[in-house]
Amino acid sequence: MNTNVIKIHKNECIGCQVESSLSFRPLVEYLKDRLKTEKSVKSEFYRFLLQKIEKDEMLLNSISAEELSKYKDTLELIFTILTPLMGDEEDLFWALSTPIPDEIFFSTNAFYKFFKDHDPKNKVNKDGEPVEKKQLKFIYNIILDRFYNFTSVLRNEIIYGHINEENKLTQYYNIQTDTRFVNIKHKGDLPEINFEELGRYFQDDNELEYLIDNLPLNNFCFEGFSIISITDVTLQHSIDGIRDALVNHNYQSEAYTHVIQALKSLSGDGNLQFGLMPFLTVNDKLVFDNQEFSQSMLINSAKASNLEEEVFYSLVDKYKENPRAIFVSSINDDQISKDPFLRVLKAAGVCSYSVLPVYYNMQLAGVLEVYSDHEVVVDDKLLSRLRPAMPLIGQLFQYSIEEFDAKMDEVLMDKFTALQPSVQWKFNEAVWHFLQQKNNNSKIKEIETVTFRHMYPLFGAIDIRNSTTERNKALKEDLNVLLNSLITALTAIRKTVTLELTDKLLFNCKDWIERIGSFASSNEENQLNEFLELEVYPFLSIIKGNYPETGEIVNQYFEVIVPETGAAFANRRQLEISMQLINTEVSQYLEKSQSNLQASYPCYFAKFRTDGVEYDIYIGQEIAPEKPFDLLYLKNIRLWQLTSMVDIARLSKSLIGEMPRPLETTQLIFIHSNAIDISFRNDERRFDVEGAYNIRYEVVKKRIDKVLIKGTSERLTQPHKIAMVYFNPDEAKEYLEYIKYMQVQGYLSDDLEHLELDELQGVSGLKALRVGVKYVDGKESAKKLEPKELKSIEKEIAKMLQS
Template structure:
């Protein structure tokens, strides 16, 4: 034990701010109180210490700290009674000081050496708060606690960070002051405090001004001594530092730097370095962004040694299959022969290297590297110090992974919009290379074009039979209704108001009724709309405003032309409801059906709305490079295409009873056996074919919907039939086998036709197969009936479209 006096504020001149005396009177009173209640053997020890203090009468009075050196044996007895018996004073940071800590007069050797060795210049956190202010806070904290049971001014602990000169690591200590042996007296009557007002001063950080005014220290006296203890809290402080990095959401370089520094302090070994390697993936394959997440020694060493990425990835993939802790205390030639990655580490100056797997919710999230340029043995003691940090590092890695995925999704939506899973993997790779090139800088690099080569195309079209004719018929019928009601309104107005202009408009109206039967173009429709907008509607509005007796006639007409409910739109509404019903049901069928198709082999499926529904399918090796492609999958999808067309024809026929405007569909397939190349057009956000020969395929499929049979004025596509257009007779042979099979299975009638087709613009040599769909007579078609609310919703949507 040490009785040398330590001046706490040795380098600063501090005015004492309260009357204070060092004495052992509070301890004496404490011992007397314990002797009245203590029945164990401790009572003898208390009695012995009490008698010794009373015998040394000087200890009962106020005493100078420097004079206590003569009473070392008594102080050692006090130490014994105030500390656990089994504590070793060489490891215990413990001391006695004046009531307001200014002088330490008795301490353990460990405490004395700590204070002597910790040069303030090595202090980590520089506290700019004046010593006088900190002392005032300490004094008022005790006063408010003792007299007012108020304890929120300041904590009685101080966290002290200090750089260890030997290890160069930061160590953290918790300094606590125990004042239970400090008596406080007040001269006079204790003032009352307004704690609501005091609370406001705490918030404004000027509570001391308030307290000095309402609770002046000149009326207080402190008597006794304080106990100071110091605890090494480096481990907990390091863990808190890692947690703070997570809370602050700095997941990349800045957070990694803080975490690595905390891990060094946690280890207590200045020779150790740490690396962080989250497992970022693109298409379930590991990628490493060494520019942004460069805190991995292995990644940086591999890049510096120009190690092929595939070799590196294979090593990590192999590790992921069997993740476990790896410890290499000293890298030697034999180990390098077995594990090539150790060579690049040794070239980077690494002598020992260890890897610890890091998990998040039981899933491997990355690894923690522990390495050094010295030989280091990772023991249980070090692992136990690192263990509390592992869950937090796992959380950090997970945040990192989520940020990376969010960045990928952001570029995906910006450059390509949402994509099908079957092709998204290739876009992910393009995005990854785009991010690497830009590396978080201004986006100066254009993203590469995504291309799939040697893809087999399939095209199908479900068209609504005579949709243009039906639409024109509905329009003419609606215009007849409109003009008929307009004629009635004008005649009613003529009976009530005598105006020459009424006859003129009525004449034009009758003329338009005659012309409606021969309405042939959108130009005629535009002229009629111009007549109504420019002449009729202003006339009706003025008549209604100036001649109130005409209001009923005018209002009746305007009710007729309301798109949502008016009779002048009834036919078009019914037609659009019918068309949407077919398109919705067909689209839903294709979506469900193609989802099952993807299970056999991934393919790209794109569906488009026209008057009916068209779709493109592309299948080939490049769309799923990890799954061997065989023509068997192409045959399977062609057979699916035929069977799905039959099911769609049956579905459409079953919907006729549900449609307010009965419509029929035709089913068309374009057969193309040669593989083509497709690429994604970033400007139009869709796939398109590449090359002159491939473009010919695109031209043909856009023109065959209206192709005629050679030497006949008959369209190839007909209701209740499936038509297949082709160039090559060999293609027809394959499909004829499918048709024969499907005829036996009850899909097709026995009426297969082989047809030659008329030449199209720029296209000749086309032929076709056509076969009738066999409907199920003994089994009622399963039809999804729309609910009244669904039909109402469709009608409102259509009316809105018509208004626009």
């Protein structure tokens, strides 16, 4: 036992001083009370200690911590009655301190060593709260409990985290203060406390403000001593840390990091590392997404060693058939020959590797990896420490699996189906009504048709200019390369092999080169393909087989016609890359923009890929019954439509330098003022218009992309222009105001055209507005309309429309 005085706070609590005296009088009173009722042999021991304390009069009065070193025998007797009889003071963290813990005057050797060895710089979980504030809370906590029977949520304990210098792991200790031998006296009458008001202060964590005003400490006096005990709670705190990670963190990133750190503390072995590998599946086949949903050493090692995915998947599939714990304390050549996957681990510097299966609701959810760059034996002791964490890891894996599945569903709905969040609520209602009919045993009917009535439509099209012409041009250029390469090969073969058929094929190739320039239909292309597949390729295969010396010539030709890499497909590949670049950038722009639209008022937004990108938007009251619809939202979305076309025109122009084959886009808007009805067609999984009048809208929007200006051969849609088609002049009035404002702002050119259009099949009376997009000159990049600018435009347009 140790009687050295330990200063706990080192004069950090100047502002929270309260009158106190170190005394054993409360213990004497306790012993006297116990002797009145105690009938066992303990009474003799209590009596002996009581006599010894009373014999030393100094112990009954106020005494300093330093003076108590003279009474070590008495203090050891106190230790004996206040601790379990079998407790070993070399392992027990126990001490006596002043009434308000500030000085420790008697402690076990284990406690003294703990305090001296734990350098404050290695302390973790610093909450930043001043020591003085903590001490004040401690003092008031005792006062409220003793005098007002008010127990706050604060307990007289502290969780202390400390980094072990030997293994570099964090260990956690529960420091508790027992104040049963502290008497508190109050001078005068106790003041009344408004506990309802105090409760509000507690909620705001400023209860001290109230207590200091209403319960001044200078009216209280503390007498006696406190007992401090420390318990290692690393195991429980680690488990709590895993549970906290499940509740309070993002499963794809933070939770895994916190869980792995908690497992390290739980193991107590600084040489151990942990990996988490949930089993994610797509179409019941395992997939591994290491960046988001797992932190696995095996996956990382397999990727670093370029292990083929199929090999890796087969290993895991085999393990799933017979899940079991695998322990490899030291990876050697014999084990590698039995389990080849150990080779990639050894290459990554892993010496020992173990796998523990993790279950959720009796189903295998993944595995926990335990590995080290040292030789480590996973024994029963380690397993018993890890066992409480396994159900929580199973829950984490299940959350990750559900999160992964939800992510898949979100992208699936966004990219491959017409169902969107803005309309999903109505589909949910339809499903619920269908299930209700089924549960009520009523005659099962077809699920009801989902319809939205009185919706305002908006249509826009961004088309790649002359895409058909560009395709034909690229095709002809590639066919020229193909036929010239074939002529080269046949000419080389003729020098080695004498066959009249070779001359006939050469004649056909030269004839096809002349015919390519006048290709007018796909039928001619098919004829060329038949010539190649039925005459040329069989000929080359036979020649290669019978005359090995021609093998290199034939192989070189077949390399030319490989679609992915061959020169005979280079122009079509370049064209496809250019078209994909435009479509991808435009699609991403629209997706990002439409999310902002949904924030103002929910709408249905459907995007389609053609040679460019087309979209339909429907907005109206039935999309969001709980949110009142106003034409202001329609005006807002029409303004967005025009401004977005400016952005897209600028965007596509900026991409020209990145395209292997430069392409341009045209921008088209169809203005339609009247509301229409739309219904979801279950067979085609898309929305379509209802009624004869509404169908006319659908017909017009599908035909206007190639419409000509009346009396000319000029197409309405042109690069660097925005075309707006309409029937009624009143429909154009609103857009004229938008155009005027955007011209002033420098987004549109001063070249507005009012045009009449040629009749289309079954459609007459079409008119159009066409205006040029203004680009930024010089080295400046094209300026996009920012959200603040859009809001400014909206306000100005709103004023114009109201006037």
